[in-house]
Amino acid sequence: MSSDFPYAMKRHGRLVRWEVDRGFGFIRSPEVPADVFVHLRDFVDRQLKPEVGMELGFDEIHVGGKGPRAMAVHAVGAAQPRARRPSMSPQVRRTPAGPGRRHEPATPSSSSSMLPIGVLLLGYAGLLGYGLWTARLPPIALGVLLLVSLLTFAVYGFDKSAAQAGRWRTAESTLHLLSLAGGWPGAWCAQRLFRHKSRKASFMAVYWATVLLNIAAVAAWVGKLLPASLLAG
Incomplete structure (x- = not known):
């Protein structure tokens, strides 16, 4: 995972905010001066349901001059499945709802x-x-x-x-x-x-x-x- 972002840093923190409807939140880590943005698609385990207070491990990156962002997010203590990182391009990104969304025009x-x-x-x-x-x-x-x-x-x-x-x-x-x-x-x-x-x-x-x-x-x-x-x- 870190090979995709050579400047990623391994961090640990606690989820302090989570917007269920919008699918994103923020992680607070003593190793990072600002709260770290995290999106649902950045979790390695797509079945994991993020909850405030959850201990998380993640890779800290910075993209486009914005604040810190978490990638390869996983629950601390949980087994980390080997998962491929979805592309950053919107055209090929998988959505959390599952593969059924790929056939949306035919519904x-x-x-x-x-x-x-x-x-x-x-x-x-x-x-x-x-x-x-x-x-x-x-x-x-x-x-x-x-x-x-x-x-x-x-x-x-x-x-x-x-x-x-x-x-x-x-x-x-x-x-x-x-x-x-x-x-x-x-x-x-x-x-x-x-x-x-x-x-x-x-x-x-x-x-x-x-x-x-x-x-x-x-x-x-x-x-x-x-x-x-x-x-x-």
């Missing part, structure tokens, strides 16, 4: 979602068109919704890049707020293009809830179903 869930999203998009477009035709929706609203969708698409792209590089991630609540604000079409496009978040059932359940809430809010606005005090405000 039925991706194709089966095309029909409902197509119906929703057509209905949404018709709703916006009706709002413009009846002058219940100002034309600038379409521009705002388009900008929000583009912003949401870009944020998904940055979050996917951060996930691959092991950097700080965008909070899922932020992604959901953008969808709720009208950026859900851009979010859907980003999920398919970047293959990001679309396989996480809990995330997608909240995403679809934001889609329905946004459409319901637009329908209420266009149909003048909201109280007059809210429309005036």
